[in-house]
Amino acid sequence: xxxxxxxxxxxxxxxxxxxxxxxxxxxxxxxxxxxxxxxxxxxxxxxxxxxxxxxxxxxxxxxxxxxxxxxxxxxxxxxxxxxxxxxxxxxxxxxxxxxxxxxxxxxxxxxxxxxxxxxxxxxxxxxxxxxxxxxxxxxxxxxxxxxxxxxxxxxxxxxxxxxxxxxxxxxxxxxxxxxxxxxxxxxxxxxxxxxxxxxxxxxxxxxxxxxxxxxxxxxxxxxxxxxxxxxxxxxxxxxxxxxxxxxxxxxxxxxxxxxxxxxxxxxxxxxxxxxxxxxxxxxxxxxxxxxxxxxxxxxxxxxxxxxxxxxxxxxxxxxxxxxxxxxxxxxxxxxxxxxxxxxxxxxxxxxxxxxxxxxxxxxxx
Amino acid sequence: xxxxxxxxxxxxxxxxxxxxxxxxxxxxxxxxxxxxxxxxxxxxxxxxxxxxxxxxxxxxxxxxxxxxxxxxxxxxxxxxxxxxxxxxxxxxxxxxxxxxxxxxxxxxxxxxxxxxxxxxxxxxxxxxxxxxxxxxxxxxxxxxxxxxxxxxxxxxxxxxxxxxxxxxxxxxxxxxxxx
Numbered sequence: 001x002x003x004x005x006x007x008x009x010x011x012x013x014x015x016x017x018x019x020x021x022x023x024x025x026x027x028x029x030x031x032x033x034x035x036x037x038x039x040x041x042x043x044x045x046x047x048x049x050x051x052x053x054x055x056x057x058x059x060x061x062x063x064x065x066x067x068x069x070x071x072x073x074x075x076x077x078x079x080x081x082x083x084x085x086x087x088x089x090x091x092x093x094x095x096x097x098x099x100x101x102x103x104x105x106x107x108x109x110x111x112x113x114x115x116x117x118x119x120x121x122x123x124x125x126x127x128x129x130x131x132x133x134x135x136x137x138x139x140x141x142x143x144x145x146x147x148x149x150x151x152x153x154x155x156x157x158x159x160x161x162x163x164x165x166x167x168x169x170x171x172x173x174x175x176x177x178x179x180x181x182x183x184x185x186x187x188x189x190x191x192x193x194x195x196x197x198x199x200x201x202x203x204x205x206x207x208x209x210x211x212x213x214x215x216x217x218x219x220x221x222x223x224x225x226x227x228x229x230x231x232x233x234x235x236x237x238x239x240x241x242x243x244x245x246x247x248x249x250x251x252x253x254x255x256x257x258x259x260x261x262x263x264x265x266x267x268x269x270x271x272x273x274x275x276x277x278x279x280x281x282x283x284x285x286x287x288x289x290x291x292x293x294x295x296x297x298x299x300x301x302x303x304x305x306x307x308x309x310x311x312x313x314x315x316x317x318x319x320x321x322x323x324x325x326x327x328x329x330x331x332x333x334x335x336x337x338x339x340x341x342x343x344x345x346x347x348x349x350x351x352x353x354x355x356x357x358x359x360x361x362x363x364x365x
Numbered sequence: 366x367x368x369x370x371x372x373x374x375x376x377x378x379x380x381x382x383x384x385x386x387x388x389x390x391x392x393x394x395x396x397x398x399x400x401x402x403x404x405x406x407x408x409x410x411x412x413x414x415x416x417x418x419x420x421x422x423x424x425x426x427x428x429x430x431x432x433x434x435x436x437x438x439x440x441x442x443x444x445x446x447x448x449x450x451x452x453x454x455x456x457x458x459x460x461x462x463x464x465x466x467x468x469x470x471x472x473x474x475x476x477x478x479x480x481x482x483x484x485x486x487x488x489x490x491x492x493x494x495x496x497x498x499x500x501x502x503x504x505x506x507x508x509x510x511x512x513x514x515x516x517x518x519x520x521x522x523x524x525x526x527x528x529x530x531x532x533x534x535x536x537x538x539x540x541x542x543x544x
Contacts, residue, residue, distance in 0.1 A: 004516070012491045015488075018471050023383050
């Protein structure tokens with residue numbers, strides 16, 4: 001039976017453990033900002049009786065409209081500024097308008113290219129693109145992955161196409177004979193391992209809590225675009241399907257380029273992940289239905305420390321093993337993933353046909 | 366609020382909102398109410414930033430406890446709500462725990478069954494690591510009451526904590542990473 005002190009210790013540990021995963025969502029901070037803004041507005045309205053103060057309040061309420069103020073075709077322009085010379089933060093309503101207009105423009109169909117480049121401490125670890133076309137419930141994803149040379153394997157490019165037409169999955173991949181052809185997955189249970197990301201979920205990053213500012217203008221394909229840069233991007237959580245969006249990763253930067261109708265045409269973001277690899281790590285081992293903990297160390301130099309740990313965790317049946325392939329020093333990794341997205345095909349019909357001569361295959365999911 | 370103080374407050378919110386949300390969640394046992402409570406507490410802190418800026422976290426904590434007590438009083442005057450089981454646990458944590466620890470009962474869930482006063486004492490003493498004296502001062506009760514609440518709460522939580530300890534002994538633990 002545990003003593004009161006032991007219970008207290010256990011309660012303390014357990015509380016911290018259970019609450020560790022509780023993180024405020026962007027909604028919390030966005031909601032706070034909205035409530036603060038409402039309160040500030042109410043304060044300003046109460047000042048109307050005093051003309052000078054009212055004029056100052058009205059000036060403070062001016063937020064530049066997107067794309068306004070500069071004639072089309074005049075090239076890059078300076079961002080609109082407040083009276084202090086700093087670009088103004090877009091209102092929550094304006095940011096939400098951009099998100100909703102963009103969703104509306106791609107509600108039925110669209111073409112999106114997601115390109116990415118991933119680095120680890122500056123060294124390229126991978127790059128590639130997804131060219132996604134969708135029309136209703138039909139999807140097509142042309143996947144290209146450039147794999148850099150590593151451990152004797154030369155650099156190479158992998159390509160594949162995942163296509164869903166009327167709920168049926170088709171794959172354009174190399175078969176057992178290395179010949180690339182279309183396959184039709186005839187497993188009626190579906191295809192749980194194949195997922196085509198919905199690029200429209202990216203508009204969820206357009207959250208007022210990220211405090212967007214106008215950065216300037218540029219032309220793309222004859223359309224004048226206005227850049228909106230998130231000045232508080234760490235408030236955003238990267239979508240799980242984005243390259244490099246591992247647990248603990250954060251959005252380090254985000255810029256979107258929108259047209260005069262508030263529709264996003266381009267998006268670029270950087271996802272950053274700081275990772276530390278310890279020379280001692282623990283593995284959960286399940287053998288014959290019994291779980292135990294294995295403490296893995298790179299050399300005998302760590303044996304004393306590992307044995308002490310094992311003693312502390314004896315109730316978990318901890319064992320120590322030496323893996324010389326592991327680095328003996330703490331390694332810090334700064335992993336960056338630069339993602340650029342191009343949205344297009346607004347309002348255009350996209351045809352995603354059933355591939356001809358697809359070989360039927362019953363997948364195991 | 367001026368520009369500098371506004372920036373100070375924003376920095377404080379960015380840096381400490383996660384920790385404060387955890388406290389609010391532990392106090393209420395409900396994620397939605399915790400977020401509402403924290404927003405209101407932060408809003409009040411923003412309005413009194415000049416007074417709060419020296420020790421903003423303590424200020425917010427005090428407001429959170431006060432709001433929590435108001436909420437308890439308000440709840441006592443209205444029909445009881447049944448919390449949805451799925452929304453009760455923090456996202457992510459619930460999945461991980463369910464996956465790794467099976468159907469183990471959580472302490473947060475057990476805290477919900479405690480009387481409000483005992484729950485507040487437990488959160489302040491064992492999550493916020495406040496002393497008996499500080500807890501008594503924050504809650505406006507005597508140190509003796511804090512001790513007796515602590516003792517009664519631990520007695521009530523003993524079964525849950527023993528279950529968790531037993532589950533731990535069976536080796537079902539979160540993925541470790543030694544530091």
